[in-house]
Amino acid sequence: MDQMAMLLLLLSLCASRLDGAAAQQYWTPATATFYGGSDASGTMGGSCGYGDLYSAGYGTQTTALSTALYGGGASCGACYLVTCDASRTQYCKPGSPSVTVNYGDPNGWCNSPQQHFHMSQPAWETIGVYQAGIVPVNYRRVSCQRSGGIRFGISDHDYFELVTITNVGGAGAVAAVWIMGTGTDWLAMSRNWGENWQSGAYLTGKALSFKEQTDDGKVVVAYNVAPANWQFGSTYQASVNFY
Structure with missing residues (x-):
């Protein structure tokens, strides 16, 4: 070779x-x-x-x-x-x-x-x-080599959060995502298209955490990635990744 x-x-x-x-x-x-x-x-x-x-x-x-x-x-x-x-x-x-x-x-x-x-x-x-x-x-x-934490771009509106997930290391391909707001349980998200994942929960004004599973079965939890005053149209970076 x-x-x-x-x-x-x-x-x-x-x-x-x-x-x-x-x-x-x-x-x-x-x-x-x-x-x-x-x-x-x-x-x-x-x-x-x-x-x-x-x-x-x-x-x-x-x-x-x-x-x-x-x-x-x-x-x-x-x-x-x-x-x-x-x-x-x-x-x-x-x-x-x-x-x-x-x-x-x-x-x-x-x-x-x-x-x-x-x-x-x-x-x-x-x-x-x-x-x-x-x-x-x-x-x-x-395996994917990435620098820094996983990024979450949040768009759309109340009762419909569309989250674009980027900069994923390790296996790289996200197979499942959960979102949690302050005071809520983990809520399963569904793939809208590509790496855009959606939730129909009302989470405005709550700090947001995310749990991601890649297609090799590994799971990473990113707590309080977005603060309670997060805004639609903004991207937030976690301190964790798949390494």
């Missing part, structure tokens, strides 16, 4: 599930293309709800994946190590950057049964030669 370019993908959109571990030891063949322009401006937004990838901390190192890897959005945030397969093409580049997977594929790859990475152009060009357009790759699931 010394001639293969290595690429760490922090999956925010289309990722396969874990079976009890944040790392997958075997390699799986797939293909990779690119989109979004040389500055990756076309990758902002995305089907995981991360919005501006710069402010979210993911930058230009992003990718979308096909339906075969997507899991209906349930695996947003998972991480992969992806290598260009030099045994199957002459268009591999050497390198070992890290990237984050974020966006729904605009040209149909996410409706494909094939295992495919549709990466931002800057990310893709670290492993493949531009003129190739598409290269064969091998990938495996790995």
Whole structure:
């Protein structure tokens, strides 16, 4: 594998599930293309709800994946190590950057049964030669390395809190979320779309705590992340993460 370019993908959109571990030891063949322009401006937004990838901390190192890897959005945030397969093409580049997977594929790859990475152009060009357009790759699931605590962006209105969860380490893909306000029990949230989780409870004026479970079964509790005077449209960062 010394001639293969290595690429760490922090999956925010289309990722396969874990079976009890944040790392997958075997390699799986797939293909990779690119989109979004040389500055990756076309990758902002995305089907995981991360919005501006710069402010979210993911930058230009992003990718979308096909339906075969997507899991209906349930695996947003998972991480992969992806290598260009030099045994199957002459268009591999050497390198070992890290990237984050974020966006729904605009040209149909996410409706494909094939295992495919549709990466931002800057990310893709670290492993493949531009003129190739598409290269064969091998990938495996790995643990996500994040800096700082989990972030919770709260939006919408009373009786409907929509919480965007970002910067998740470890397995990266959130499988279940609970919210607790001052004086309440833990209340299960449901996935609205991507990494946006919703609650129909009235929690205005209460300090908010969150409990998250990733798809490897691990649980982290973040107490009093948002103070009692929290505001819709604000993001709050916990002191804990999955490490």
